[in-house]
Amino acid sequence: MIELSEHSTPIKIQDLGFWNSGEKVEEISIAGPGNMNLVLRIKTNQRSVILKQSKPFVKKFPQIPAPIDRIQVEHQFYQVLDESGAMLEFVPQILGFDPENHLLLTEDLGTGKDFSDIYSGEKSLSLNEVDQLVHFLNVLHALPVKDFPDNLSMRRLNHEHIFNFPFLKENGFDLDTVQPGLQKLSLEFKQDQNLKMVIEALGERYLAPGKTLLHGDFYPGSWLQVNSGIKVIDPEFGFLGDREFDLGVFLAHMDMGLQGEEVLSRILKQYAHPMDPRLLNQYRGVEILRRLIGIAQLPLRLSLMQKEELLNFGKKLILS
Structure with a gap:
């Protein structure tokens, strides 16, 4: 027992x-x-x-x-x-x-499987699955919610591992244990003061009060495929914030899962709410960087060169 x-x-x-x-x-x-x-x-x-x-x-x-x-x-x-x-x-x-x-x-939703197979190249999202996931965000982000916990303690935990820890030159996490050569590759981004300044400001915005109810961790590990369809679970990071955060995380994981331009375009086309493209790019970019050089690693099957390309793409999004 x-x-x-x-x-x-x-x-x-x-x-x-x-x-x-x-x-x-x-x-x-x-x-x-x-x-x-x-x-x-x-x-x-x-x-x-x-x-x-x-x-x-x-x-x-x-x-x-x-x-x-x-x-x-x-x-x-x-x-x-x-x-x-x-x-x-x-x-x-x-x-x-x-x-x-x-x-x-x-x-019990039944025995199911999350969508982490997109990282290994074993799964590609269908347009119908994309539409279901975007529909979830569309409805969620339209809910007239005013009285919701600020969840500041969880946001501070998330803030540390999104906006701070990955960009510390000496953080005690040897990225070569993930993939040889990744530690050296990460130094370019950990030592870019302009990049870090923009990320720091974005992190302060993430911690500020917002108006839209967010899932807070909208990525393939929080999506469950069961017999009755797609379910969205694990909303313990939920809070009132920028809708661009949920959408940016969604897009970033499509980038890292190499899901292709058709999927990315479909997400942006189907998303129904006004958004700030620059803010969306920044949240998307920092999620790419923190997943590649932070402690919250994904089961990616990418070469060092592919990760370098993604890191540079993420940096460009943040600074655009």
């Missing part, structure tokens, strides 16, 4: 207040990689559900502290979407929430 141990006394899953009368836990397994949180698939004698618990650290990198109340932001994000009624096909239904133990129970 897996136990949840946020307190001195371990919490047994069967003892949680989520279960129906006569419901018994029969099987527990890990549901997906869960970069940030503990994510379990629980099968009972009545149903299958997903139980998610946030910890005071990043699950993939336990040495990195993380705000434990991020599960409350995820819960509120799903609540907002549920109340709008416009996006129910994209997100799991909330079945229970225990803020004291940082637990969120949702429906």
Whole structure:
């Protein structure tokens, strides 16, 4: 039996207040990689559900502290979407929430797979899939949300790993362990003071209050393909900010996944809201750079030359 141990006394899953009368836990397994949180698939004698618990650290990198109340932001994000009624096909239904133990129970969407295969060249997004993902952003970015957590602690964590850490010359992360030659290649961007100045200003904007509800981490690892279609999960980085941030991250991952001009053009054509092209380029460019020379690495199958081309493209976007 897996136990949840946020307190001195371990919490047994069967003892949680989520279960129906006569419901018994029969099987527990890990549901997906869960970069940030503990994510379990629980099968009972009545149903299958997903139980998610946030910890005071990043699950993939336990040495990195993380705000434990991020599960409350995820819960509120799903609540907002549920109340709008416009996006129910994209997100799991909330079945229970225990803020004291940082637990969120949702429906089990079924065994699925995220879209990380685009990085290895094993998958190309179809135009129909692009349209579904852009539709999600179109509806999300139109929601009239005013009362949402500022999620500043999570944004500060994200800020460090998007706008600061990747551009420190001595940050303790040897990029040659990712790919020989990458450390030397990164120095050009870590030592470009003009580039770093623009990125610093962009980071300050990212931390400032905004007006549009964002997913906050809209990339292929947050998209799940299941039998019923594409689902969007893991909104713990959600906040009110610049719509260009979500869209820029989306485009950057299409760049790194070599998805081609048709996909990129389709995204921009289908996106329905006004935007600042310069700001969009900057968010897109910094996401490319931080993924290539920061700690949040992707399963890319790119040569050093291809990464150099992408880094220079990202720099051009930022400085354009």
